[in-house]
Amino acid sequence: MNTPALETKRLLLRKFTTNDMEAFYQIFSDEEVNRFLPWFPVKNMKEAQYFFQERYESRYAQPQAYAYAVCMKRDNIPIGYMNVEMGEGHDFGYGLRKEFWRQGIMTEAGRAVAEQVKADGIPYITATHDRRNPGSGGVMKNIRMKYQYSYEEQWQPKDILVTFRMYQLNLNGRKGQVYKKYWDNSKVHFIETEI
Secondary structure, X not given: OOOOOXXXXXXXXXXXXHHHHHHHHHHHHOOOOOOOOOOOOOOOHHHHHHHHHHHHHHHHOOXXXXXXXXXXXXXXXXXXXXXXXXXXXXXXXXEEOHHHOOOOHHHHHHHHHHHHHHHOOOXXXXXXXXXXXXXXXXXXXXXXXXXXXXXXXXXXXXXXEEEEEEEXXXXXXXXXXXOOHHHHHOOOEEOOOOO
8 A cells, every 4th residue: 555546526636657747846846835845946847856756756665655646636637745754753744836725625635635544544643834834734723633832943954943833633532642752852842822
């Protein structure tokens, strides 16, 4: 089982392929889409192909991976992505071309991915967003993730100080379980009360 394809009312979630490079480039080259993400936008098709090989093909070689192209059903062309890392944090991440923002697409995709990882026995997922990017936090709330804490990190490779908010969705029924690694690794951490 490796990145099982998923279907929702409007969307197909599937693996990226080498045939998707033009759409992949459009997603990962946009300055605004990639502003709050832990990489610099790709500058050309060669960089996009390298990014695809490094971030996606390598994952697809693993026995278990959740690394999706998010596509509208009408044309099956990627407009965004959604991933769940297989490390201990089970970090949940996503991005979407800006012309598709505010249409509930990431919420719809996120609910489907959360159901899949739950069915596959993943105990929880976590997600973080820059406090200056509340729209990303809105997606987390919409898929029933709960705010846990905030922390500061000197974020690489962009080398900027960021205050992150950490959300978690427990899929195993353990309501009090909190992934504390980001809290423990940051000298500045706190709980915001008005979120």
